[in-house]
Amino acid sequence: MSEDSESGDEGSGEYAYPEREIDPSTQKAFVPGEGRISGYISAILGISSFLGVLCFKYPSWLTTPEFRAAYDLTLLRQLLAASIWTSLAFGLFTFLRRQNKRKGATGIAFTLVALAMGGWEVQLGELKEAPFTVGVDWLVLSVLMSSVFVVIEKAWPKYAEQAITRPAWRLDLLYFTMNTLAVGILLLAGNKFAPAAFGWAIHDGFQSWVQSLPLALQVFLLLFCADFVFYWMHRIFHTVPWLWRFHAVHHSTMHMDWLASSRTHFLETLVDRSMVMVPLYLLGTSTEALDIYAVWIGFQAVFIHANVGIPTGPLKYLLVTPQFHHWHHSSQDPALDTNYAATFPWFDWVFGTYHLPEEHWPAAYGTVTPIPETFVGHLVHPFVKNELVPEKVES
Ligand SMILES: [Zn+2]
Helix, strand or coil: CCCCCCCCCCCCCCCCCCCCCCCHHHCCCCCCCCCHHHHHHHHHHHHHHHHHHHHHHCHHHHCCHHHHCCCCHHHHHHHHHHHHHHHHHHHHHHHHHCCCHHHHHHHHHHHHHHHHCCHHHCCCCCCCCCCCCCCHHHHHHHHHHHHHHHHHHHHCECCCCCCCCCCCHHHHHHHHHHHHHCHHHHHHHHHHHHHHHHHHHCCHHHHHHHHHCCHHHHHHHHHHHHHHHHHHHHHHHHHCHHHHHHHHHHHCCCCCCHHHHHCCCHHHHHHHHHHHHHHHHHHCCCHHHHHHHHHHHHHHHHHCCCCECCCCHHHHHCCCCHHHHHHHCECCHHHCCCCCCCCCCHHHHHCCCCCCCCCCCCCCECCCCCCCCCHHHHHHHHHCCCCCCCCCCCC
């Protein structure tokens, strides 16, 4: 956050863009065949299998009501079986290679417990009304879906020397877990806020007209309106000093990758999700359009943080790319308080906050002034003053 929040590209003409340097001593890369990758895969899939079985046994508490209707139980059981066997195989491999055996043993132990509880043939528990749910189902599915991003990052890395286990990856994994488990609360808040605050603005005629539009146009309208709201919410979080203290948590990451997208203060996530839900609610598009929007935005939100250098050509003028959003996370002068949009970069172009120096990528990420780097430190950061946290950072 800086005082010259509308600087955009202005004044950056003479800026000499330095190259990013990654200190190899802070990174421990995975080397195939060593057994280290197998240990992680075994542990992740073992724990996921155990959580998956728990979801089958206690669906009322551990699965998200909004997602249940979409679940194909046969497919989920097949996934569970694949996860169990893969975890066991990779766990055994760590013992054969005598590397990372502790993680392999963790994977095997959780898998054996999952098998003892019924494995993929576990009986589905009774569905009852629950006062709240914890999104364990969403956590397990998110872990599986995240493998797509790991593959993309390895295939087209922007910083090939940046390891998956880069500094502070455990902190971001904790955010990933907590924010994913809270999906029920976030959905509930969003679904309640929009009708309560904007119920008066619903117009049946308008919604019928929207539903009569072609599906692609409905999806575009959703993306456009949601991104417009997101742009301004995001800009306000950068501009109002107290709100910046919440948003600084998201900006505190020094390494950009798919996992970095998870680092957000819970209260900011709550406000963001609730506000973005308003245009979706008012538009009243078809459920099919909403589903496509949800998948698109779910991918896009993670992808733009990813350590990915895929050439995007002219597409970068139409859609937000990793390069565009990486600049938003840069702590370099010309990029401070720019590139707020998450889907359409032209919102920044129209409102004077666009910064995309053709071939350059940031050399440094993070906040100009560091903030505490712990989960609890982040949680209380907006509410306590300390010497690490200035009221407003001067650029
Ligand atoms: Zn931001």
